[in-house]
Amino acid sequence: MKMEIEDYSKKIIIWPHPEVVEDLAQLRQKAPLTHCITNVVVTNFTANVLLAAGASPAMVVTIEEVADFVHIAHALLINVGTVTTFDAEVMLKAAATAHQTNTPWVLDPVAVGALEFRTSVVEKLMRYNPTVIRGNASEILALSGFGGGGKGVDATASSLAALPAALQLAERSGAVVALSGEVDYITDGKEIITIPGGHEIMTKVTGTGCALGALIAAFLPVTGRALRAASTASVMFATAGERAFRESRGTGSFAVAFLDQLSNLGSTGE
Amino acid sequence: MKMEIEDYSKKIIIWPHPEVVEDLAQLRQKAPLTHCITNVVVTNFTANVLLAAGASPAMVVTIEEVADFVHIAHALLINVGTVTTFDAEVMLKAAATAHQTNTPWVLDPVAVGALEFRTSVVEKLMRYNPTVIRGNASEILALSGFGGGGKGVDATASSLAALPAALQLAERSGAVVALSGEVDYITDGKEIITIPGGHEIMTKVTGTGCALGALIAAFLPVTGRALRAASTASVMFATAGERAFRESRGTGSFAVAFLDQLSNLGSTGE
Amino acid sequence: MKMEIEDYSKKIIIWPHPEVVEDLAQLRQKAPLTHCITNVVVTNFTANVLLAAGASPAMVVTIEEVADFVHIAHALLINVGTVTTFDAEVMLKAAATAHQTNTPWVLDPVAVGALEFRTSVVEKLMRYNPTVIRGNASEILALSGFGGGGKGVDATASSLAALPAALQLAERSGAVVALSGEVDYITDGKEIITIPGGHEIMTKVTGTGCALGALIAAFLPVTGRALRAASTASVMFATAGERAFRESRGTGSFAVAFLDQLSNLGSTGE
Numbered sequence: 185m186k187m188e189i190e191d192y193s194k195k196i197i198i199w200p201h202p203e204v205v206e207d208l209a210q211l212r213q214k215a216p217l218t219h220c221i222t223n224v225v226v227t228n229f230t231a232n233v234l235l236a237a238g239a240s241p242a243m244v245v246t247i248e249e250v251a252d253f254v255h256i257a258h259a260l261l262i263n264v265g266t267v268t269t270f271d272a273e274v275m276l277k278a279a280a281t282a283h284q285t286n287t288p289w290v291l292d293p294v295a296v297g298a299l300e301f302r303t304s305v306v307e308k309l310m311r312y313n314p315t316v317i318r319g320n321a322s323e324i325l326a327l328s329g330f331g332g333g334g335k336g337v338d339a340t341a342s343s344l345a346a347l348p349a350a351l352q353l354a355e356r357s358g359a360v361v362a363l364s365g366e367v368d369y370i371t372d373g374k375e376i377i378t379i380p381g382g383h384e385i386m387t388k389v390t391g392t393g394c395a396l397g398a399l400i401a402a403f404l405p406v407t408g409r410a411l412r413a414a415s416t417a418s419v420m421f422a423t424a425g426e427r428a429f430r431e432s433r434g435t436g437s438f439a440v441a442f443l444d445q446l447s448n449l450g451s452t453g454e
Numbered sequence: 455m456k457m458e459i460e461d462y463s464k465k466i467i468i469w470p471h472p473e474v475v476e477d478l479a480q481l482r483q484k485a486p487l488t489h490c491i492t493n494v495v496v497t498n499f500t501a502n503v504l505l506a507a508g509a510s511p512a513m514v515v516t517i518e519e520v521a522d523f524v525h526i527a528h529a530l531l532i533n534v535g536t537v538t539t540f541d542a543e544v545m546l547k548a549a550a551t552a553h554q555t556n557t558p559w560v561l562d563p564v565a566v567g568a569l570e571f572r573t574s575v576v577e578k579l580m581r582y583n584p585t586v587i588r589g590n591a592s593e594i595l596a597l598s599g600f601g602g603g604g605k606g607v608d609a610t611a612s613s614l615a616a617l618p619a620a621l622q623l624a625e626r627s628g629a630v631v632a633l634s635g636e637v638d639y640i641t642d643g644k645e646i647i648t649i650p651g652g653h654e655i656m657t658k659v660t661g662t663g664c665a666l667g668a669l670i671a672a673f674l675p676v677t678g679r680a681l682r683a684a685s686t687a688s689v690m691f692a693t694a695g696e697r698a699f700r701e702s703r704g705t706g707s708f709a710v711a712f713l714d715q716l717s718n719l720g721s722t723g724e
Numbered sequence: 725m726k727m728e729i730e731d732y733s734k735k736i737i738i739w740p741h742p743e744v745v746e747d748l749a750q751l752r753q754k755a756p757l758t759h760c761i762t763n764v765v766v767t768n769f770t771a772n773v774l775l776a777a778g779a780s781p782a783m784v785v786t787i788e789e790v791a792d793f794v795h796i797a798h799a800l801l802i803n804v805g806t807v808t809t810f811d812a813e814v815m816l817k818a819a820a821t822a823h824q825t826n827t828p829w830v831l832d833p834v835a836v837g838a839l840e841f842r843t844s845v846v847e848k849l850m851r852y853n854p855t856v857i858r859g860n861a862s863e864i865l866a867l868s869g870f871g872g873g874g875k876g877v878d879a880t881a882s883s884l885a886a887l888p889a890a891l892q893l894a895e896r897s898g899a900v901v902a903l904s905g906e907v908d909y910i911t912d913g914k915e916i917i918t919i920p921g922g923h924e925i926m927t928k929v930t931g932t933g934c935a936l937g938a939l940i941a942a943f944l945p946v947t948g949r950a951l952r953a954a955s956t957a958s959v960m961f962a963t964a965g966e967r968a969f970r971e972s973r974g975t976g977s978f979a980v981a982f983l984d985q986l987s988n989l990g991s992t993g994e
Contacts, residue, residue: 714974
């Protein structure tokens with residue numbers, strides 16, 4: 185079955201502003217403990233994004249503790265960006281535990297399809313039913329098996345071009361798929377939410393995508409709905425990104441202003 | 455023996471300003487080599503805090519090198535925030551070496567009591583007599599065994615409520631205890647130093663507490679007195695934190711301004 | 725054979741400005757995929773430096789993937805700053821693969837000579853013919869065997885004092901040596917390029933030297949000449965550092981402004 189992009193145009197809706205405000209207020213009140221097993225490049229930025237938004241980050245990454253901590257945490261993020269032999273075991277145990285305890289969790293399958301080891305790790309992680317899968321066009325194309333089993337993955341594929349793959353992946357896996365790109369799309373295989381905005385400079389600061397995965401995780405226990413959690417987190421990122429760009433003088437001050445904007449979002453009812 | 459908070463009120467003193475100025479000048483002159491074995495979230499921020507203050511940070515974290523480097527270093531920090539199976543072995547070897555060479559060292563028992571593995575690692579580390587133990591109220595309560603062996607640890611416990619535990623822990627272990635919170639308390643089991651100031655926003659930037667542990671370590675070889683080292687480092691943090699808040703526009707610019715303020719402290723005699 | 729510093733004075737040339745502009749334009753057009761196996765303190769800053777300059781950073785650090793990724797990458801950086809038992813194996817496999825595939829690579833031998841384990845790792849890495857070796861005076865002295873086999877390594881040695889060692893190391897190894905210090909020198913054993921400028925504050929922000937190694941790696945596939953790649957990257961760092969200092973208020977804002985300046989370099993033909 186070949187799916188055409190235009191088939192979806194009528195289903196696309198824009199995420200409403202009032203729900204974002206409400207969700208953010210809830211996040212700040214509940215400060216969900218968000219367990220992040222993520223890559224070594226973005227740990228600090230991810231923790232600061234979660235703190236700026238109002239969540240409580242915690243990185244617990246050793247095999248002896250990971251299951252216990254999934255029991256304590258309200259949500260889990262697994263990002264395979266710099267996965268090692270040891271991390272893989274930790275991630276699988278975390279995902280298995282989350283599956284067992286019904287802890288909502290986000291899978292960020294960084295560079296899946298491009299390297300064998302992580303592809304096999306991601307395939308195993310998929311068995312534990314991630315609540316949300318967040319990735320760029322290439323990753324979603326690879327993971328969905330679109331375009332011939334991950335071959336021909338195009339790092340420059342647009343998010344719109346990967347939308348059919350996102351829909352199919354969501355339908356098949358039962359996960360909500362958050363597809364990042366110039367425009368973000370979020371889908372459960374039926375509804376499609378589109379998040380315009382943001383700014384291209386976000387691709388010039390490491391970890392913005394990875395940190396979005398963490399923030400989606402933080403919103404999962406707050407909203408109780410994966411589509412809504414991913415949409416609200418994405419709107420926050422797009423809004424903070426746009427505002428931060430206006431007051432930045434390059435990529436360094438953009439990253440700083442982005443955290444400022446996240447921490448100030450909603451404080452004046454905006 | 456039940457200890458009441460009011461019993462200590464008469465012993466509490468505020469750390470004097472002239473000693474901070476003197477210690478900071480010494481730190482900048484000596485630039486103590488400060489060996490940090492810390493968690494993956496805060497390595498960069500910790501190194502930048504030490505450099506801003508005037509110390510020389512070094513992270514040496516492999517079992518083959520750790521003992522040799524403790525011999526070279528002037529001070530050691532061990533922070534168990536993201537301890538793994540391998541890190542635990544490295545930390546124990548570092549602590550054993552520091553004990554043997556009389557290298558002053560700081561233990562930061564992140565989340566002790568909350569997870570079994572790190573709790574057992576921290577218990578073993580305690581055998582090597584840390585010079586200073588730095589933690590928040592929950593960690594000091596858990597480590598002291600107050601409130602029933604770590605059970606009922608309250609992450610929101612105030613530092614004042616944990617002061618009796620800090621005193622007992624200091625007395626029993628021989629370490630100076632630096633208890634972080636809205637107000638910082640530092641005690642050797644007899645004297646209690648209180649450090650007012652700082653700003654709540656510091657809890658919204660990851661690594662401020664962890665970096666304080668590192669700065670206390672850096673001051674140990676400079677001052678030669680644990681109570682003084684912990685007090686001076688804490689005053690620097692509170693002062694830089696207050697000043698940084700006044701020029702920040704959110705959590706991102708606060709972290710930047712905090713490093714700026716640390717690097718400028720004392721440069722004009724302030 | 726004793727070499728005198730003055731012997732080289734006539735060979736020293738200053739890297740010309742037009743070539744930097746041209747190389748930078750090329751870097752931004754090609755966005756070379758730069759594989760970084762670096763220390764845990766500087767991963768984030770290194771990635772942000774590469775992104776600001778216009779390259780594509782990627783940290784792939786597990787034994788299962790490292791060879792495959794060297795095949796995909798345009799350049800490689802190996803920095804032994806926090807090398808562990810496991811990292812050493814990964815680094816050796818990466819270097820062996822780069823040697824085989826003719827992928828240009830930079831070796832940053834952090835603290836070589838000071839600790840046995842990393843010294844032996846660096847010696848093994850040297851067998852795979854790094855394209856560029858980047859280090860400070862102490863590291864270059866230790867690696868060249870000058871001054872008696874690494875003994876008496878002086879962390880405060882000036883870059884000029886280490887220039888004879890750099891020349892000998894370049895001649896013996898076939899690598900271009902990029903010697904960082906108050907003044908940077910770059911040599912292939914015959915020509916010597918000198919890079920004035922920069923600012924002392926760069927030594928107060930962790931990772932500036934490490935990130936320079938990464939940027940040199942990124943320029944290798946773009947320029948096709950190691951001497952030119954190292955020179956252009958060093959000029960960019962010196963220029964961005966000088967400009968950033970003028971708009972900074974301490975070490976925190978300097979790091980931010982440094983990334984801003986890197987991201988803005990060349991955008992107006994400067």
